[in-house]
Amino acid sequence: MLTAYLSHPDCERHVMGPDHPECPERLAALNDHLLIKGLLDCVQPVDAPEATDAQLLRVHDAAWLYRLQDLIPTEGYARLDADTLVNPFTLRAARRAAGAAAHAVDLVLSGQAPNAFCAVRPPGHHAGRHGGSGFCFFNNASVAVAQALSEHGLQRVALVDFDVHHGDGSEDIWAGDERVLLCSSYQADLFPFRDASPPAANVVLAPLPARSGGPAMRAAIETHWLPALARFAPELIVVSAGFDAHREDDMGNLGWSEADYLWLSQQLLAQAQASCGGRIVSCLEGGYSLSALARSAAAHLRVLVEA
Template sequence: MSTAIYTHPDCQRHEMGDWHPESPARLQAINDQLILAHISDLVEHRDGVRAQLSDIERNHSATAIGLVRDNVPSEGDYYPLDGDTLLNAHSYEAALAAAGSAVTATDAVIDGEISNAFCAIRPPGHHARPSEPMGFCLFNNVAIAAKHALDVRGLDRVAIVDFDVHHGNGTAESVANDPRILMVSFFQHPFYPYSDVESYTDTRVNVPVPARSKGDAVRQLVLDHWLPALHRQQPQMIFISAGFDAHREDDVGGMGLVEADYTWLTQQMMAVANQYGKGRIVSCLEGGYNLSSLGRSVAAHVKALAEL
């Protein structure tokens, strides 16, 4: 079996203005680097489909869905949901496409069509709360996919791994009361979204790290905190919120990771997935705003997933 990259044309149509770092250019940078690194020809490329409303409702309230669907502006205009999250004429379709790509990839992995998948999707999702969009995010792609794996596909337990520089507060809230889902993460603190750091429970292992933390510190916290929790839970599938803004070249964050750290993180998660979950992983793009380091980091991540 192989690794597949999922995306959807609608993911390129959502944009929030020329000034905004979360732009369609991010997906183009990823595609370009996968070609330059001679990875693109060695993995499958698959189109996702737009999520059904029932998929979104598995994680989001009617109010949250309506905030996106009912406020889409006319072509050429923008509607601000908050200070840094805007809608354009195509945002609702893009959000459905992003979540639907994650769900489609989940089905393909569970069905054994592919070993694992990376979803090159936007808008990102891990700040989207069950009750509202926020922080560039409209719907929570990984939470929706994880709940699909449990509620529709019949898995008993899954894990969500988040290595974005920002805390996945929306994901943490989405899974807080579900013992079937383990969430492990690290995030720069103090930093947006200024989450409560006292969030260490049996099913939520979120580890704050100071600015300027480098790969050695991250690797140690994975060994000390993430892996023991993952081995206790024995997930049947792993979902990754793959943010690459903890890279040392990304000015949005203030951490010091490099491509080799993303390779190592991916390999550690693959070892857990191979031990307990038949190798099943679905990774979804979150942050990463320096286009060069984003492309190189995703290439390292996909190369590790594909064991190239």
């Protein structure tokens, strides 16, 4: 079986204005690089369905769905916050991104794919139960976690978030839920500017100082994440995969490289192979330097393809 690669053209129709870093070209750059490297020949392409209201309402309240629907303009742009805009196609793109995550879980847990990568946008990990922010509208990875718990009866799902920004929306949704282990690594003192104290026992945080580089990340993962994941023994690992900690990405200043993303992906695969038959569902989050995003995501995907 081949890794499932979920995407949809609708994800490229969401636009937030000229020169916005979260742009359709992110997916185009990724796909072009994967094509050149031959990785698209090693996956099974799957069109992402739109998430249903039922799937979204497991992690978001109805008021947010109604508010977002009302915000969508018939033309031009409308503003959610200082950094996040919508156009007429945003809602459909957001539903495709969340639907990809849920469908990826179905494919992996039904044995139709060993693992899956969702090449989608908009990203999701800043979207909390009551609303979106930071380029995010629906929490795609959390929709995947809820799909595994509600539709497939899993009891232990790990949500692993690596991104230069902390996944505050995912933390809002899952903190205190003992069925979910949330592991998050991010640059300290950067948006969304949260402190480093875990809000609940099921949250493992590994904030990293600016300019700390890949060695600090590897040490933090080995110290904090890997022992917690081994104790938890997840039945599925869902990944919020952000690539904006790369040294070429000016969204942050952690200084990672493709080799760091490769190493991190290998650690997650090893845990998945130890506790859940290698089952991983990964969802694209950040990454705004187009070349660095493409190279880093390719390194991550190669680990899944070669599993």
